[in-house]
Amino acid sequence: RRHAFFGREKECGDLVRLLTTERCRTVLIYSPSGAGKSSLLNTALREALTERGCRILATRLRGPLGLAMDPDFGNPYTLALIANLGLSPPSRPTDLAESIKEVTDDDCYTVLVLDQVEEIASLPGSHDEKAAFFIEVREALESLPRLRVLLTFREEQLAYIQRLAAELRADSQVYEMGRLTREEAISAIRGPAALCGVTFHPDGISWNNKTKLH
Secondary structure, three states, X not given: OHHHOOOOHHHHHHXXXXXXXXXXXXXXXXXXXXXXXXXXXXXXXXXXXXXXXXXXXXXXXXXXXXXXXXXXXXXXXXHHHHHHHOOOOOOOOOOHHHHHHOOOOOXXXXXXXXXXXXXXXXXXXXXXXXXXXXXXXXXXXXXXXXXXXXXXXXXXXXXXXXXXXXXXXXOEEEEEOOOOOHHHHHHHHHHHHHHOOOOOOHHHOOEOOXXXXX
């Protein structure tokens, strides 16, 4: 829960503001591997968005369904996404918006979260199929004004994901999440410990020049 998640208050606040404004429809967040993107998404950010009345659709873009590789059934990545989210398949191929619409509400934002989206690079399929998936996401954004999209990925895949995400809307925002500072890392350790009644002294933390705790 958010009250037990410490050290990323600024990032959480930034992302909530971006995802609940009319000026931004898509956020691409990247960081070094292991910096804590997924932890932030699954705890503090999810709770903060829910408190704002947002509906969260979160998953990772797993491998395409075997049958979906036939173009008559639509884009394989779109169908894999729909299946992973437990949504009903569209009545016609290439209509992601139809499936998402069934769980949206005109009175609140629906945030589609695709965590570790860099995994698409290692999935089977052509570049055109992968680009077409992002086109369907864009069409869903255009069709559903209260839809927001959050993509997370490792920083070494920034150029590749940006090429694919070029198919998205022009109002996309790229957000860099760095590693925790020393003070943030200490907060991330001491905060949860304090909730359990444990005092953690900062002298017990060793910090090396690669910004890792020991």
